[in-house]
Amino acid sequence: MTGEALPSVGFIGIGVMGGAMAGHLMDAGYKLRVHNRSASKCRVLADRGAELMASPGDVSAASDVVITMVGFPKDVEEIYLSPGGIVERARVGALLIDMTTSSRELAAGIYEAARARGVSACDAPVTGGDRGARDGTLSILFGGDEADYERALPLFRVMGKNIERFGPAGSGQTAKLANQIIIAGTMLGVCEGLAYAEKSGLDAAALIECVSSGAAGSWSLSNYGPRILKGDFAPGFFVKHFVKDMALAGESAASAGLSLKGLDAALEQYRRLAESGGAEDGTQGLYKLYRGREA
Amino acid sequence: MTGEALPSVGFIGIGVMGGAMAGHLMDAGYKLRVHNRSASKCRVLADRGAELMASPGDVSAASDVVITMVGFPKDVEEIYLSPGGIVERARVGALLIDMTTSSRELAAGIYEAARARGVSACDAPVTGGDRGARDGTLSILFGGDEADYERALPLFRVMGKNIERFGPAGSGQTAKLANQIIIAGTMLGVCEGLAYAEKSGLDAAALIECVSSGAAGSWSLSNYGPRILKGDFAPGFFVKHFVKDMALAGESAASAGLSLKGLDAALEQYRRLAESGGAEDGTQGLYKLYRGREA
Numbered sequence: 115m116t117g118e119a120l121p122s123v124g125f126i127g128i129g130v131m132g133g134a135m136a137g138h139l140m141d142a143g144y145k146l147r148v149h150n151r152s153a154s155k156c157r158v159l160a161d162r163g164a165e166l167m168a169s170p171g172d173v174s175a176a177s178d179v180v181i182t183m184v185g186f187p188k189d190v191e192e193i194y195l196s197p198g199g200i201v202e203r204a205r206v207g208a209l210l211i212d213m214t215t216s217s218r219e220l221a222a223g224i225y226e227a228a229r230a231r232g233v234s235a236c237d238a239p240v241t242g243g244d245r246g247a248r249d250g251t252l253s254i255l256f257g258g259d260e261a262d263y264e265r266a267l268p269l270f271r272v273m274g275k276n277i278e279r280f281g282p283a284g285s286g287q288t289a290k291l292a293n294q295i296i297i298a299g300t301m302l303g304v305c306e307g308l309a310y311a312e313k314s315g316l317d318a319a320a321l322i323e324c325v326s327s328g329a330a331g332s333w334s335l336s337n338y339g340p341r342i343l344k345g346d347f348a349p350g351f352f353v354k355h356f357v358k359d360m361a362l363a364g365e366s367a368a369s370a371g372l373s374l375k376g377l378d379a380a381l382e383q384y385r386r387l388a389e390s391g392g393a394e395d396g397t398q399g400l401y402k403l404y405r406g407r408e409a
Numbered sequence: 410m411t412g413e414a415l416p417s418v419g420f421i422g423i424g425v426m427g428g429a430m431a432g433h434l435m436d437a438g439y440k441l442r443v444h445n446r447s448a449s450k451c452r453v454l455a456d457r458g459a460e461l462m463a464s465p466g467d468v469s470a471a472s473d474v475v476i477t478m479v480g481f482p483k484d485v486e487e488i489y490l491s492p493g494g495i496v497e498r499a500r501v502g503a504l505l506i507d508m509t510t511s512s513r514e515l516a517a518g519i520y521e522a523a524r525a526r527g528v529s530a531c532d533a534p535v536t537g538g539d540r541g542a543r544d545g546t547l548s549i550l551f552g553g554d555e556a557d558y559e560r561a562l563p564l565f566r567v568m569g570k571n572i573e574r575f576g577p578a579g580s581g582q583t584a585k586l587a588n589q590i591i592i593a594g595t596m597l598g599v600c601e602g603l604a605y606a607e608k609s610g611l612d613a614a615a616l617i618e619c620v621s622s623g624a625a626g627s628w629s630l631s632n633y634g635p636r637i638l639k640g641d642f643a644p645g646f647f648v649k650h651f652v653k654d655m656a657l658a659g660e661s662a663a664s665a666g667l668s669l670k671g672l673d674a675a676l677e678q679y680r681r682l683a684e685s686g687g688a689e690d691g692t693q694g695l696y697k698l699y700r701g702r703e704a
Contacts, residue, residue: 241620241623241624241625242623242624243624246623246624252623253619253620253622253623255619255620275622276618276619276620276622276623277619278615278616278618278619280611280612280615280616281610281611285611288606288609288611289606289611289616289619289620291605292602292603292605292606292609292611292613292616293602293616293620293623293624293625294602294625295598295601295602295605296598296599296601296602296603296620296625296627296630297598297624297625298598298601299594299595299596299597299598299599299601299602299671300594300595300598300599300625300627301594301598302594302597302598302670302671303590303591303592303593303594303595303596303597303598303671303675304591304594304595306590306591306594306662306667306669306670306671306672307587307588307589307590307591307594308587308591309667309669310586310587310590310658310661310662310665310667310669311583311584311587313662313665313666313667314583314587314661314665315576316575316576316580316583316584316587317575318587320573320575321573321575321584321587321588323571323573324548324550324571324572324573324584325536325548325550325571325584325588325591327548327570327571328536328537328541328547328548328571328588328628329536329537329538329541329588329592329628329629329632329646330536330588330589330591330592330595330628331627331628332591332595332626332627332628332629332630333623333624333625333626333627334624334627335591335627337624351624363605366605366609367601367605367608370605370608370609371608372601372604372605372608372699374601374604374605374699375597375601375674375677375678376594376597376598376601376671376674376675376678377601378674379670379671379673379674380671382670383670383671404667404669
């Protein structure tokens with residue numbers, strides 16, 4: 115646990131997810147340099163010995179491996195590709211790992227820009243939400259070179275459980291969007307089914323109990339169903355981020371010639387939710403749209 | 410296992426589900442009288458000692474408890490309410506249990522018609538599909554009088570695992586429709602996510618492996634995902650029956666003032682599937698619609 119044999123790691127984006135993930139890396143003995151737009155969120159890690167850096171570029175210049183977990187593709191683009199950013203200031207031979215859910219095209223663009231400077235880049239978005247980040251049980255969906263995958267694996271194993279390489283740079287993002295498409299339909303089904311049950315006067319908690327080990331069962335039903343019935347819409351995963359992911363997925367599907375009616379319906383509903391004040395809710399907040407109709 | 414203390418049971422509707430459920434009752438020592446529109450499907454049970462009857466009314470006249478598991482609400486209505494049918498020929502004090510997925514209104518109507526003749530009726534649709542029926546692990550969603558629930562429980566415990574009374578006659582159907590609404594969205598998500606993954610050139614089997622223990626996980630993904638990737642669209646649960654259930658759910662939701670966009674999208678897609686030759690597929694056949702676009 116001296117960390118002498120371990121690469122120096124930079125971690126950019128210390129939110130709900132990133133904070134927990136960076137904490138696991140520190141637990142495993144990695145020396146961290148961290149940066150977050152709101153520096154105050156780094157305090158817990160700084161108190162544990164992480165070095166606070168002034169910018170993403172500063173993190174990059176000082177690290178063997180840079181991990182990023184920020185909000186939106188535009189944030190990814192800015193911290194990686196702007197002058198003085200992560201790519202420009204990276205050490206030759208460094209490995210840049212973006213764990214944000216972003217677009218395949220941007221991931222591929224960062225890969226090429228990094229490669230031109232003798233730097234490796236890959237995409238490794240995750241699934242499993244706040245709980246998975248906290249418990250170190252995230253699924254990690256990797257896109258990039260095989261050698262970089264092997265190099266990143268020890269770090270991934272500290273943060274996650276199901277880890278898979280899907281292909282070249284960008285493939286991790288594609289896999290993550292497929293994951294989000296699956297969740298989009300599932301959340302629609304869960305929220306609509308529970309709304310129908312409650313509106314019909316059934317004991318919806320008993321319904322969850324009775325059906326969740328059967329064909330209607332899902333992670334969403336078991337994890338969000340009880341929160342929904344308690345009126346707990348606190349974010350594990352923000353509506354605003356899910357809207358972003360679904361929009362990316364919709365564009366990507368359309369450009370592949372696929373029309374995804376379920377995804378379209380989910381995106382439309384979640385956009386309505388975001389526009390009516392629910393952007394900062396957790397994704398289970400979708401239920402409010404249906405409950406709202408009763409008022 | 411002599412069956413002397415057990416009620417005589419009639420079972421009407423010996424299909425994929427009913428055949429397995431009736432078999433479990435015979436295993437448990439119940440003496441069965443059976444009827445099916447196509448009598449040939451009763452052969453296995455008849456070889457084991459079940460008595461083959463010529464009509465639903467004949468079954469009803471000879472049984473303490475009558476269980477029905479047929480296709481559509483119109484079939485339920487016909488066998489229960491037509492002259493010489495189950496209600497008319499039931500013994501005073503008999504218990505009639507419809508396990509078909511049908512409408513709340515029809516279930517309530519049968520309850521009243523039976524009650525007027527000194528007969529008990531209830532609705533107890535199931536979830537868990539062919540596998541649940543075969544393994545005796547169905548969830549059973551009961552609507553009816555409390556006393557009838559207690560009376561039916563020993564039979565339900567032979568056929569299922571999660572058994573719940575949701576309220577008066579019709580409530581079981583309402584709970585089942587809520588279950589189907591949940592599944593509708595989930596199946597959309599699973600089929601669209603896998604279609605996107607395959608179309609994007611990902612290893613969809615690896616995706617299922619990687620994400621099914623996370624937030625995208627569901628019974629549908631774990632059970633139907635691998636069948637979909639193998640091109641196995643054999644029915645556990647028929648598309649034509651699912652379309653019927655979703656249509657019932659949509660009508661019921663609309664009359665409760667709920668607009669369910671996910672359900673609407675799923676019903677529209679499944680209707681397209683049924684109209685393009687997929688009515689006899691299993692519900693995972695939805696995938697064909699997306700795969701078809703590649704051709």
